[in-house]
Amino acid sequence: MALRPWSCSFQAGSAGGEPRSTTRGARGSTNNNDNNKHNKDKQIKQPKTTTKEVDVRGAQELSIASSQLQKLVALGTKASLDEVSDIFSTEFCEWKRNPKRATVVLSCLAKQRLPHIARHVLTSMLVCRADANVFHYNAVISASGKGGQWQLALSLLSSMSEMRILPDRVSYNAAIAACEKAGQWQLALSLLSSMPDMSVCPNDISYNSAMSACEKGGQWQLALSLLHGMRSMRAIPDEISYSAAISACEKVGEWQLALNLLSSMPDEKVVPDQICYNAAISACEKGGQWQLALGLLSGMRSIVAVPDKISYSAAISACEKVGEWQMALELLSSMPDMRIIPDEICVNAAISACEKAVEWELALGLLSSMPEMRVIPDEISYNAAISACEKGGKWQLALVLVTSMPHMRVIPDEITYNAAVSACEHGGQWQLALCLLSSMPDMRIVADEISYNAAVSACSKVGQWRLALSLLSRMPDMRILPDEITYNAVVGVCEKAGQLQLVLNLLNKMFSCTYSVLLRFRLCTGDFKRG
Structure with a gap:
């Protein structure tokens, strides 16, 4: 995995979602009669000095974090726990006094999508008895989700209660997003439904991630159910909510529902955006509704959404x-x-x-x-x-x-060759058709029934019954099952050549093959009745 160059833009004093300091450096009172003019001047200048000190302190924290993170990134994704602990060995005491420093480091690791390193940092903190809080866990859960490690995200979420740390909405949202990214829609829904039991109220972000997970999993009914249930949980749907629901309908061809959702958005005081329209147009495309697709496209030009x-x-x-x-x-x-x-x-x-x-x-x-x-x-x-x-x-x-x-610099595939073989077949060029078929292995392309059917048909059209029969006999060795098209072409050319015995043999094989396929189909589908 190629690591991106280190960069982290993080605002000092608000790391990992922690509340910013409410100290504003307001001017001191001048009502004390003992304060002379010199003291008043100092009080007036105090806010500027305090602000600068906060900025310098924040810059120093970022500088220290940046230096350490450069070392972490250099270790790569296979960094060990000991290697990570060595880098931060001198920092853990300071982290005990100032947990925000740890939050800065963990949040930046999340942006770099380095979940295992973030997990090692958190583990090192616990080993050194540096107090880990909800912000630290949230940052590592977020890093896990961004790095595609949904199992790690869920493990961290479940371990928070063991550490007597109460998960908050950010914790659950990060875990749901991790499941959504990995296509784990069942787990995303399970997390969403468990939030009220943990006295955590879901918001629009929670629902949007869960709906997106359902959309990726083809669960359009569940996506619509979540959309309609948002307001009962005091979560207000936005354009992201609707785009996820419309996309869920689009993926399964439910173009009518997609259009209904789009048309209902203004009534819900939600302005459709580009993504909503694109999903609706794609739904019409899948449903063969080209006029409606064009109508939506032209309608985009007259509103906020730009095509x-x-x-x-x-x-x-x-x-x-x-x-x-x-x-x-x-x-x-x-x-x-x-x-x-x-x-x-x-x-x-x-x-x-x-x-x-x-x-x-x-x-x-x-x-x-x-x-x-x-x-x-x-x-x-x-x-x-x-x-x-x-x-x-x-x-x-x-x-x-x-x-x-x-x-x-375009590599041909089986579709390329099938079309070319078929073109030669239509043009009566049976030699070229066979040449193309025989060259497919050299191009590391596996021939299929379409390839062979076109070649068999090319030979049949010009009376080359022996070649057609040879191709038919080779198909099982290539793990290709001849179908009705194959047999019809070979039977037809053998019949024209007066090879009646071959015709009878082929018809028996064709019947046996067709019956075997039908029998297997019925057994697989359970549609088989005993006599």
């Missing part, structure tokens, strides 16, 4: 899915007018729209113009363009694209 690349890529994808290639191209061409630079996702969606409409010339034009748009084509770009050529019967261009990919 970005994600907004346009979702809208273009919505058009691509239903074959509205003209609209997809129009959206792509309008992006520079909105001062939005298209990325590969936007252009790929437009190429795919042209591919589905068999507009191979436009697809190739977009692919060739990507460098001018400062967009680097990837395998998705090439695969869509090759598929467009395949559908347009341009097998020569498909092969040119395949051979040009390595020069563009």
Whole structure:
């Protein structure tokens, strides 16, 4: 793991969420008759001196912490407890007098995403009997969450009661966020539900993290339930709450619910932001509602939310899915007018729209113009363009694209080769189809049933029944199960060649294979009745 250069911006006197000092250096009273003018002048100047002393003291704390943390970062993620203890051996006595110094160190470790080092620091404090408080634990729990160590975060939270430290809302929020980041939605919900039992009131941050965890876990019903239950716990939903709920609906294709949530936000005095709109547009895209997606996109321009690349890529994808290639191209061409630079996702969606409409010339034009748009084509770009050529019967261009990919530092995949083999099959180029199939292992690409079906079909179309039969016999060795398409192609070419005995054998195998597959399916699904 590469460590980032050390940097920590931390305000002295408010480390780790600890309350700032309420000392303001107010002027002393001048009502005492014994105070002379000299004393009055000293009293007037006192606030300035006190403030400077606080600033200097805070700067010194940060300087000391920075020096120590430089050493910690140099140790790396595998630092031992002894190594960490040695660095702070001279500081523990001072930490006993001033716990804020420890909070500064632990909070900065959280920002650096170094949970194990933060845990070692906390352990060293406990061993040296330096009083650890809730701020210290909160900082380490936060470090654990940011570092992807959700188990450590939960362990620290549970150990607080053993140390007679009461977890607060910050403790629970940090632990819930750790679970959310790791996709542990059940644990996030368990923590949220346990907060009232610990006399800790959840807030919007608590609910937002839990909803986001549900969204990542595909639990859209639970996300909606949390959103609707927030006000009963005196937590006010905000745009983050709604964006998490809308995204949860978007991921499972519930576009109607996503739009209902978006439209209800003004009634709840919540202004939809860019993320809310993007999630709603993506929900419409998944649901095939391209008109609604375009309506949302145009509506963004008239309110606070400003469209970005994600907004346009979702809208273009919505058009691509239903074959509205003209609209997809129009959206792509309008992006520079909105001062939005298209990325590969936007252009790929437009190429795919042209591919589905068999507009191979436009697809190739977009692919060739990507460098001018400062967009680097990837395998998705090439695969869509090759598929467009395949559908347009341009097998020569498909092969040119395949051979040009390595020069563009783009690695072909099975989709690339399947489209190219299929292009040769449509063009009657069975030799080239077989050549591509045989070259796939050299490219470390595993052929699948699509690859073999296209090659078998290429041989069948030109009466090469022996080659078709040979490919069929090789499929089990490649751990590929022939399907109905495979057998139909081979049976058809053998029948035309007058190989009736082979036809009968193939039909028996086909029936046996189909029955075996059906039997396994029914056993797996439990849909099997004894006679």
